[in-house]
Amino acid sequence: MFKKVLVAEDLDSISIAVVQVLEELQVPVIHHVKYCDEGLLKVKKALAEKEPYDLMITDLSFKSDHRKVTLNSGDELVEAVNKVQPELKKIVFSIEDKSYRIKTLFNELGINAYVTKGRNSISELRNAIESTFNNEEKILSSDLSFNFNDKALIEIESYDISILKLLSQGYILESISREFKDSSITPNGTSSIEKRINKLKIYFKANNNVHLIAIAKDFGLV
Amino acid sequence: MFKKVLVAEDLDSISIAVVQVLEELQVPVIHHVKYCDEGLLKVKKALAEKEPYDLMITDLSFKSDHRKVTLNSGDELVEAVNKVQPELKKIVFSIEDKSYRIKTLFNELGINAYVTKGRNSISELRNAIESTFNNEEKILSSDLSFNFNDKALIEIESYDISILKLLSQGYILESISREFKDSSITPNGTSSIEKRINKLKIYFKANNNVHLIAIAKDFGLV
DNA sequence: TCATGCTTTACGGTTTCCCGTAAGGATAAC
DNA sequence: GTTATCCTTACGGGAAACCGTAAAGCATGA
Numbered sequence: 001m002f003k004k005v006l007v008a009e010d011l012d013s014i015s016i017a018v019v020q021v022l023e024e025l026q027v028p029v030i031h032h033v034k035y036c037d038e039g040l041l042k043v044k045k046a047l048a049e050k051e052p053y054d055l056m057i058t059d060l061s062f063k064s065d066h067r068k069v070t071l072n073s074g075d076e077l078v079e080a081v082n083k084v085q086p087e088l089k090k091i092v093f094s095i096e097d098k099s100y101r102i103k104t105l106f107n108e109l110g111i112n113a114y115v116t117k118g119r120n121s122i123s124e125l126r127n128a129i130e131s132t133f134n135n136e137e138k139i140l141s142s143d144l145s146f147n148f149n150d151k152a153l154i155e156i157e158s159y160d161i162s163i164l165k166l167l168s169q170g171y172i173l174e175s176i177s178r179e180f181k182d183s184s185i186t187p188n189g190t191s192s193i194e195k196r197i198n199k200l201k202i203y204f205k206a207n208n209n210v211h212l213i214a215i216a217k218d219f220g221l222v
Numbered sequence: 223m224f225k226k227v228l229v230a231e232d233l234d235s236i237s238i239a240v241v242q243v244l245e246e247l248q249v250p251v252i253h254h255v256k257y258c259d260e261g262l263l264k265v266k267k268a269l270a271e272k273e274p275y276d277l278m279i280t281d282l283s284f285k286s287d288h289r290k291v292t293l294n295s296g297d298e299l300v301e302a303v304n305k306v307q308p309e310l311k312k313i314v315f316s317i318e319d320k321s322y323r324i325k326t327l328f329n330e331l332g333i334n335a336y337v338t339k340g341r342n343s344i345s346e347l348r349n350a351i352e353s354t355f356n357n358e359e360k361i362l363s364s365d366l367s368f369n370f371n372d373k374a375l376i377e378i379e380s381y382d383i384s385i386l387k388l389l390s391q392g393y394i395l396e397s398i399s400r401e402f403k404d405s406s407i408t409p410n411g412t413s414s415i416e417k418r419i420n421k422l423k424i425y426f427k428a429n430n431n432v433h434l435i436a437i438a439k440d441f442g443l444v
Numbered sequence: 445t446c447a448t449g450c451t452t453t454a455c456g457g458t459t460t461c462c463c464g465t466a467a468g469g470a471t472a473a474c
Numbered sequence: 475g476t477t478a479t480c481c482t483t484a485c486g487g488g489a490a491a492c493c494g495t496a497a498a499g500c501a502t503g504a
Contacts, residue, residue: 011317012344016242017235034341063319063340065365095233095285118285119256122234143287170433172460189483198463208490209461210431211392217439394490411453420493430460431491 002089002133004029004051008039008058008077009093014117018057018093021126036062036071040080047085055132056081057125060094060101078109086110089132093117093125097144098220100156106138113139156221159185160200163193164216167209224311224355226251226273230261230280230299231315236339240279240315243348258284258293262302269307277354278303279347282316282323300331308332311354315339315347319365320441322378328360335361378443381407382422385415386438389431 005027009015015032022030031053033039039058046052060074071077078090091113092105105111113128115121124141131139162185166176173190180188187193197209206212216222227249231237237254244252253275255261261280268274282296293299300312313335314327327333335350337343346363353361384407388398395412402410409415419431426441428434438444 010341011236011339012341013239013339013347014233014235016344017238020238063317065341097285117233117235119232119234119287122238125235167432168436170429170436172430174460187482191483191485192481194462195482197461201462207392208394210389210435213432214390214392214435214439214444217436222436396490409452413453413455414451416492417452419491 002055004053005055006053007032010034010062036077055089057091101220115141164222168213168222224277226275227277228275229254232256232284258299277311279313337363386444390435390444
């Protein structure tokens with residue numbers, strides 16, 4: 001079993017259960033942090049001391065409070081950790097169940113397992129830890145099981161996300177066009193952007209921009 | 223201390239910690255349900271058997287799964303319980319930290335305490351349980367502490383929520399007006415609705431309808 | 445009864461969205 | 475070099491949103 005595990009989870013009510021699972025699995029060293037920044041720090045320190053972690057379990061969303069932080073989410077934490085210790089195994093344990101979000105975690109951040117917090121997530125988590133230890137790949141908790149090859153949501157690319165983000169921030173077409181020109185993102189004509197939004201509306205069966213953003217929010221795209 | 227407590231919480235990773243707290247407080251009978259419907263059932267049964275609960279601790283949001291349910295949220299559970307056992311003490315334990323949501327829980331559903339899930343919520347929860355037992359009123363976890371008399375957010379009422387809901391479903395002003403006329407909701411002139419939306423935009427500092435809905439989604443209003 | 449103030453509704457002008465069509469420009473095949 | 479095709483951009487007309495102002499409806503109190 002793993003020898004040294006880091007848990008990044010802000011809610012104390014949840015971290016208790018996660019640590020319990022690790023104890024049951026006889027993990028000798030278990031560390032727990034409540035902030036992403038702390039997590040990165042611990043990973044770096046362990047690495048410098050030649051006693052690196054061999055597993056990290058992290059949440060995605062962290063509450064913000066008085067404390068000033070540079071890493072705001074589990075995504076950012078994983079990204080940062082990948083730069084210093086890319087071979088570290090990573091399990092994400094979160095309430096998020098939107099396939100688009102989860103896919104990018106596997107495909108772009110290279111996590112090893114994803115477990116949704118749910119009614120039986122503790123046993124799911126235990127299984128995921130064991131499977132990860134056995135070098136299985138792309139482990140998903142059983143209540144999810146969507147098709148990884150499903151093209152549908154993959155086709156929505158970062159360009160679309162940028163548009164949706166700006167729309168959701170109250171930008172009008174012309175402002176988006178200007179913004180794209182400034183950032184040298186192409187295409188950036190108002191007409192092209194308009195057409196792209198139209199495709200999104202057809203794809204998501206949205207009547208208008210307001211509807212579209214509501215749907216995008218539901219999908220966790222923005 | 224309380225003699226019989228019901229915990230309604232769908233996430234197993236959290237319920238473990240809640241039950242632990244109750245055990246530490248020497249509560250002799252602790253029941254736990256993962257669905258709101260189950261919760262109501264247990265309250266009714268206990269009442270019929272003349273061994274009613276004296277405290278209920280509930281989450282607000284419950285994940286939906288294959289199972290068909292009539293009560294979808296903690297709010298609905300509390301409302302239903304109030305009809306059969308109004309004197310039952312109620313603590314809400316949720317991640318929600320929006321003041322207007324919490325205020326309505328106290329003012330309209332008569333809950334006794336509200337604890338946000340956070341970095342130190344377990345001790346907060348313990349305190350809230352003890353304070354509730356000592357008949358204190360309107361107990362809030364310390365990281366919240368907003369002013370109960372603050373008018374600002376209370377003014378967003380169900381009428382506004384209805385508008386936001388319909389907007390987020392792609393309705394245009396005229397459709398909303400028709401919808402309201404059909405449901406005899408007043409005011410229902412397009413102009414009045416428009417004005418109300420405008421107020422919301424000012425209040426939430428939104429540039430346009432798209433922006434407004436994005437914000438409303440973030441606030442969990444729709 | 446009338447005056448007053450508040451809420452609701454109506455109206456008009458401007459901006460932005462919405463949607464179809466077409467022109468310009470790059471690329472690849474022939 | 476020409477043609478075909480795709481992608482990007484431009485344009486225009488109608489719908490809806492946006493925003494200020496004014497009228498109508500409806501209470502309340504003198």
